[in-house]
Amino acid sequence: METEPFNFDTPILFLIFRQPEITRRVFEQIRIARPKKLFISADGPRSEFPNDIKECEETRAVVSKIDWECEVKTRYLPKNVGLKNAVSSAIEWFFDHVEEGIILEYDCLPDPSFFKYCQTMLERYRHDTRIYSVSGNNIQADIRRGDGDYYYSRITGIWGWATWKRSWKTWRPNLEDYDKFRSHSVIRSIISDKTAQNFWIKSFDQVHNGFNTSTWAFCLIYAQFIQGSYCIVPNQNLIKNIGFGPNATNAGDPKHPLANLSVTSINNYRSPSFFVPDLEADNESSVRAAYQRPNPWYVRIPRRLIVRILELTNLKSFVKDSMRR
Secondary structure, X not given: OOOXXXXXOXXXXXXXXXXXXXXXXXXXXXXXXXXXXXXXXXXXXXXXXOOHHHHHHHHHHHOOOOOOOOEEEXXXXXXXXXXXXXXXXXXXXXXXXXXEEEEEEOOEEEOOHHHHHHHHHHHHOOOOOOEEEEEOOOOOOOOOOOOOOEEEEOOOOOOOEEEEHHHXXXXXXXXXXXXXXXXXXXXXXXXXXXXXHHHHHHHHHHHHOOOOOOOOHHHHHHHHHHHOOEEEEEOOOOEEEOOOOOOOOOOOOOOOHHHHXXXXXXXOOOOOOOOOEOHHHHHHHHHHHOOOOOOOHHHHOOHHHHHHHHHHOOHHHHHHHHHHO
């Protein structure tokens, strides 16, 4: 853990909603960093969940305890507008006031070194438009990539990240030119693994066809894809998502492997020797993001094998007779 003090002056946008105890843990890390500018945006309570009113109030009370010198701006919505609108409008509001900054959701618990890392990368690549964003989240950090302390990726990890106003301007709520993107199989030029390709296309399809109206992140990653720009990803994972569980909007499976990521510190910022994206890393990250809990053993047995077993044991006719009754 990094304890050496540093002059931290990068603005932070903290996105909150409910779950005050989870929010408290993340806010404590912000308190340790002592940002000079803190923006707090909260979605409002959902009308169909009566307990939301109390929980939202308790969560907002948690972040009101600011005991360091700090310029604070708050944006507390009176009614619920949903995850996609709440997050995207909050980031828009944030970049109406600043040119660059860190974006942290209430369930993304950072290692203390995350803040200095983000500030260093934002400064280093401030005028390099090839770089789209900086991620603190690395879901395949057990595999080291390249010879630097970070690598370049075609995918922005949004569990604790930072970016510039110039990049956020490219975000759109709808996937512009997606039909053309899909028909020309552009994804093959970005991701080579077939499973990973299917994951991204399926995810984009759901957004484009209106089946997924809660996500804002896929719109961001699509914008990065079509520009061919890169994200900075540390060779350590600096963020642990502590929000997996039944109360989560999207991450409902507490046994999901991404719910148990280990976190380490980063204290060196050596650049990779070559300014190219690590395609193997992007394949691996995509496959892990596409994880689905395995089906029960009997579902994984090939159908033709099941039929053959039934025939050999004379159970096939028995099953047919049972179905007729």
